Amino acid sequence: MQIVNGFKNIVRNKHTSLAAFILIAFAAASARSATSETNSSFPDADYAAHVKELRKKAPDDKFTIIVTPPFVVIGDETPAAVKHRADGTVAWAVKKLKKAYFAKDPKEILDIWLFKDKDSYEENAQRLFNKKPDTSFGYYSGIDHALVMNIATGGGTLVHEIVHPFMAANFPDCPSWLNEGIGSLYEQSGEENGQIHGYTNWRLSGLQDAIRAKKVPSFKTLCSTGTNEFYEKDRGTNYAQARYLCYYLQQHDLLKKFYHQFYKNRREDPTGYNTLKSVLARDDMDAFQSDWEQYVLKLRFPD
Ligand SMILES: [Zn+2]
Numbered sequence: 353m354q355i356v357n358g359f360k361n362i363v364r365n366k367h368t369s370l371a372a373f374i375l376i377a378f379a380a381a382s383a384r385s386a387t388s389e390t391n392s393s394f395p396d397a398d399y400a401a402h403v404k405e406l407r408k409k410a411p412d413d414k415f416t417i418i419v420t421p422p423f424v425v426i427g428d429e430t431p432a433a434v435k436h437r438a439d440g441t442v443a444w445a446v447k448k449l450k451k452a453y454f455a456k457d458p459k460e461i462l463d464i465w466l467f468k469d470k471d472s473y474e475e476n477a478q479r480l481f482n483k484k485p486d487t488s489f490g491y492y493s494g495i496d497h498a499l500v501m502n503i504a505t506g507g508g509t510l511v512h513e514i515v516h517p518f519m520a521a522n523f524p525d526c527p528s529w530l531n532e533g534i535g536s537l538y539e540q541s542g543e544e545n546g547q548i549h550g551y552t553n554w555r556l557s558g559l560q561d562a563i564r565a566k567k568v569p570s571f572k573t574l575c576s577t578g579t580n581e582f583y584e585k586d587r588g589t590n591y592a593q594a595r596y597l598c599y600y601l602q603q604h605d606l607l608k609k610f611y612h613q614f615y616k617n618r619r620e621d622p623t624g625y626n627t628l629k630s631v632l633a634r635d636d637m638d639a640f641q642s643d644w645e646q647y648v649l650k651l652r653f654p655d
Pocket of ligand 1: 512513516531532535536
């Protein structure tokens with residue numbers, strides 16, 4: 353196993369006890385440097401102990417471990433590639449998502465497993481979590497306190513999955529439609545004026561087809577879709593409809609306002625539908641739906 357810390361040092365695990373000591377020291381240093389930046393709620397010693405456990409769990413010595421609060425990133429790409437993911441994707445997304453939405457960190461330190469290809473992903477998910485993945489990209493498992501990714505499919509799904517543990521910590525009753533709407537918005541994301549920004553993506557064309565076929569449910573229906581219905585009875589439009597509602601709100605500078613208003617109103621308005629109407633300043637939601645559908649039909653991917 354190798355560890356890369358914030359100072360670009362690489363320790364090879366040839367002399368186990370010394371390496372273990374350095375690993376903990378570096379992990380703590382790395383956690384400390386990042387802690388001040390991300391305002392992590394865990395002490396350095398917790399990360400050091402966590403990294404030590406993770407080292408035992410790693411399938412072989414080719415895994416690089418990088419503390420990226422509130423996560424620990426562990427992957428079997430090259431150490432430089434893992435570091436690039438940890439800094440460029442994970443630390444970046446955490447910082448931007450916290451700035452826009454989330455005041456609290458998840459309650460536990462979570463692992464982000466970045467498996468370098470399909471074989472590594474499927475074999476190791478089975479070995480470590482006793483589960484064959486039901487998606488080829490990656491998933492968040494609350495029970496395992498882990499994000500499990502086939503990173504060969506790109507960093508987009510990683511940003512999507514990072515949203516879920518933060519949503520669980522900050523808005524535990526958030527309905528699936530908004531949890532997945534915001535998660536999938538940032539599957540294709542970058543930075544605009546210092547803010548995380550979602551762009552059009554592969555979910556667009558299927559949604560446009562469904563709009564043309566008049567198969568997209570009303571927003572009242574989408575908002576009242578429970579967790580089981582959202583995932584199990586999806587007619588194929590739930591993720592895309594939620595994503596492009598969030599996209600529309602973002603483009604009208606209303607997404608953050610909607611999220612924070614909805615959180616405030618969550619007891620009186622658990623589906624978010626009334627808050628959506630009020631943030632949009634629209635009473636006639638049929639008219640809004642048809643405006644939104646026309647808007648979505650004009651979007652392009654790639655743009
Ligand atoms: Zn998701």
